[in-house]
Amino acid sequence: MANQLLKEHVLFRHRDIKDIHKIDVYLAHDGYKALERGLKEMTPDDVTNVVKASGLRGRGGAGFPTGVKWSFIPKNLFPKYIVVNADESEPGTFKDREIMESNPHQFIEGVALCAYAVGAETCYIYGRGEFWSLFHGRMQEAIDEAYEKGYLGKNILDTDFSCDMYLHLGAGAYICGEETALLNSLEGLMGQPRSRPPFPAVAGLYAKPTVVNNVETLANVTPIVLHGADWYRQYGTEKSPGTKICSLSGRVNKPGNYEVPLGTPIRYLIEELGGGVIDGKQVKAILPAGASSSNMGADKIDTPMDYESMAAAGGMLGSASFIILDETIDAVWAAEKNVKFFKHESCGKCSPCREGTFWLTSVYRKLREGYGTKKDVELIETIINQMEGNCFCLLGEFVVPGVRTSLELFRHEYEELASEENEAAQPQKDLIHTFF
């Protein structure tokens, strides 16, 4: 059983230590000691190995072991790049923003350690365009401070290691959170995904070996290098070690970010940390990974929040963005919201996603505006069946579980919107013009 109450935050140290975003305060609390230890006492492989031993898994959603990812970088190809995915665009996710706003140095230190581990000298942090003020303010200030104190730049801490770090803003495109689309965007192209292989580890930015990691992932690297893998493994479970920031939103009294050890039950997040559901209502559904996730029914509320348990319960941990629906919420409306989001964000490259999200949006609209038939409900299933497994990248695939589980759990709500009168009476031709 995971220890649910953290004595001290591992990632959100700004909640324990005031003004830790300032480098002097950060330095007074073990700041940049991990980098110093890494550069002076450890080889690059040692750094990769401690991250491997810690069991840290990528926090952007996929949960791939971070140290293993780093070890895929070929040693004899130069230059290499670190690209940080700070695109954070999944509806319901707002954790990386808080890390960068409030504890930026721990993150910057983690990026530098990653660069040292794989032999990269250039790092780009790719943030969503809406992080304009953050990237022109707090984040740039923190990077400037790190340069001034000699933790970035040439010959860091009088070693042979040099590392430059640059901020780069996207401009409003959810697809750029997909790592290969992000790389295309950073190269100045439209942010559409690339086919894999080759994987970014071999041919990433400018076709050079590239590590792409999420902000939260790299913020974990700093304490892992400083305190060691065993220390890190005191939190979480065997297969999902460490702590995780959960973004809690929707119909709860205290929405917000909460850092908990992996394996903490969802109930604890909603009831203890989130102050329960608004007006004491019942939970209707839990979307554990933002708009991309399946709907988990209220009976899954005791599921431990780790990668394996969430998958076994029919959900996924993803980036741990828990959107809570209560009993007053119309399930069809909620599903339509997410479908519309994906239609808006589909990059247009592949037809299953481009057309699938378009048709889903139209059918949902038809149902919700009172013109639906039973055939429309079946049509929704047909569309997601044709999308599943056929989309070029995960964006299109992400649409499927939410719609499928919404239908599974709340089919009666769909059918209530589908009337037989419509079936008999509807002037099909006009409807095509109205809805499609």
Added chain:
Amino acid sequence: MGWTEKEQQDLDKILKKYPPDRKLSAVLPALYLAQREKNWLDGDDIEAVANALGIETTHVHSIIGFYTLFRKEPVGKYMMQVCTDLPCALRGAEDFFKRLCERMDLGPHGGTTEDNLFTVEEVVCIAACDKAPCMQINLEFFESLTDEQIDEVVARLRAEAS
């Protein structure tokens, strides 16, 4: 448009971030720079970006079309972008958007005010779901908003503009 001296300095700084043979990487930052003054991009701006990076204007157009934060039509001095995605909508963002439009004498889908000061539009997630209703005004966050706060902000921006 040509770049002003200050803009040229900013552009040079931007270009230093990328390898010398990878100027194309600077297309998004260069577009932000070109859009900064009047909040949208005209033909001259687009040509200036293309020239600065040594690329075709067609490519610049394709980039502007792909990303939502660039605009080729005039908009208000202040872009008010309200998130109405699911997490925000669960906390009243749709009603908030409607009330905002009414307060600004706009139709239910937003638009630009008669004095061309404000453009109000619905956008997708802006990573502030716990502080709904939320919006960005020219990319600055305004969170946990009440109608009264909106009135204050609008009055302040109106005063600033006059």
